[in-house]
Amino acid sequence: MASGSQIRLLGRFLYTQNPFYLISCFLILYGLQIATIARGDLWARSTFLSASIAAYTLLMAIICVGVVRIGKVWEDARSIFLVVIISLVALSAALDELSIVQWNSAALLLGLAYGFTVIVTETVRRRCRLSFPFWYALSYYTMMGIFFATPLVLGNAVHENHIMLANWGAPLFSVAIGVALLLMIPAVRKSEGMVAQSGSPWRWPWYPLTAFGILVVLAAIRVHAVWMSFGFIGAPVQFEPFLILPIAFAVLVLMVAMDAGSPVPSRAHLAMGLAPLMFLGGVTRGGMTHLPIQSELQWYFGSAETIALVLILGFYCYTWTQRRKGSEFAVMATLIAMYGLSDLPRFAETFGARHWIFMAVASVVSLIVCLRHRRDQRRLLSFATIVAATILACGHEYGRTTDAAIMAAGFSLIAWMTIGAIFNTELARMLRHGAAVISIVAVIALVGLEVTRSLGWIAFAAIGGLAVLSILYMQIVRRWGWLHVFACQSACLFGLLVWTSYETGSISETTWPVPSGLACLAIGLTITSMKTGVHRRVFTVTPERKSRWGPYQ
Secondary structure (H helix, E strand, C coil): CCCHHHHHHHHHHHHHHHCHHHHHHHHHHHHHHHHHHHHCCCCHHHHHHHHHHHHHHHHHHHHHHHHHHHHHHHHHHHHHHHHHHHHHHHHHCHHHHHHHHHHHHHHHHHHHHHHHHHEEEEEEHHHCCCCCHHHHHHHHHHHHHHHHHHHHHHHHHHHHCHHHHHHCCHHHHHHHHHHHHHHCCCHHHHHHHCCCCCCCCCCHHHHHHHHHHHHHHHHHHHHHHHHHHHHHCCCCCCCCCCHHHHHHHHHHHHHHHHEEECCCHHHHHHHHHHHHHHHHHCHHHHHCCCCCCHHHHHHCCCCCCCCCHHHHHHHHHHHHCCCCCCCHHHHHHHHHHHHHHCCCCCHHHHHHCCHHHHHHHHHHHHHHHHHHHHCCHHHHHHHHHHHHHHHHHHHHCCCCCHHHHHHHHHHHHHHHHHHHHCCCCCHHHCCCCCCCHHHHHHHHHHHHHHHHCCCHHHHHHHHHHHHHHHHHHHHHHCHHHHHHHHHHHHHHHHHHHHHHHHCCCCCCCCCCCCHHHHHHHHHHHHHHHHHHHHHHHHHCCCCCHHHHHCCCC
């Protein structure tokens, strides 16, 4: 029963989808390639292949119109439409070799072929009574123009020995296809409204985006064929995923644009989740490519990894402008990833650029986010964390790691105290407690450094400054716990003063009674305060004081 059910499902699929037109297309194009090899000279082979593809394309166009106008079988017509598009793209690739050897003849044939493409497309569309809005038509014919212009431009470059242009041909082709795809943004943003009266039973986005989907696949294949035909001089021909990155970027942007105004932006969320996968296109050979433009790539862009991360950053910047949730954090995460994973362009290094600049830009982005969400304590905390990391990164690259660590710790302390003073939440309380611990640990560390390395007045000034900051902060946040922090810091300062005076000989047999007398005075005042009850009145949290100062912590 199960086997019979599967056979019926397969039969139903073959009947409804009818993939035999596509299978026939690939078989015929492959057969024409084989038949061409047996021809005579290059001109005969090129004209035979291009004429055969044109004749097959014309046949499929006639069948397509007949299936729609006479048979009304739109399911089969969809496959035939795709066959026509595949054949037209194959026609553009049929003259690669001729465009290198006999450029003038190839230019004539390619010009006629592009005109043939326009005529066939418009005839099929009009005879089938299909609408084709302006932005879709502009993108389609621009892409077709790129397919046909590429052999002309790069064939002439190889013929005239313009090695640089020939080697850059495949990346430039990919960028051009990406730009042509982005021309559809105004159309896909309006989505169904642009093809409401398409003249076919196909709903948006099946019409007309199915045609562009097959063009994207063909462009991804063609970009490697361009490298093999024109840009592999002196380099091995291998698969380069780096070449399809601009096309992938354009597709992701279109997915976001398709959900403009949608209450459930599922395509946009999917695109944002898929965007980091573009990085895989730049990690081959550790960021190096097999392309013969490797040295120029390092000089102008750094590496393939850098280009991949720049495209990811550009994509998330676009989603940020479209107010997609989480985009700002994705931008910051990408910038941080660029600090650790990308290579700077060589020309930028000659001007003194360093990797920490990516962290600095991430800090600026975080600051912009904080200014827009002033009451969001988590964004403020992320800003403080990124700035502290930027300070550490900068100090590390310039060989001042210890100084940078001290500055980062100081900035983090002030940031935590500020957030703890502004907000009255569980997170703010945790940050206040953390700042108190850091303050005490910092003072103890300064005492240790003074004892072992003799920092001099810097240690005393830092400890005194922290003690003053603690007592002022106690007044701001009205939390009694900071009095204990101040007491610990003051005790450390006093102990350090006594130790330093002893080490330097300032405390001698003639002067030791004075500091000893001051210490006894402090102990006596403490005992007296305890006897009179002042100590209890100061440290007891009464209801009135609690209403003014808040709880102990």
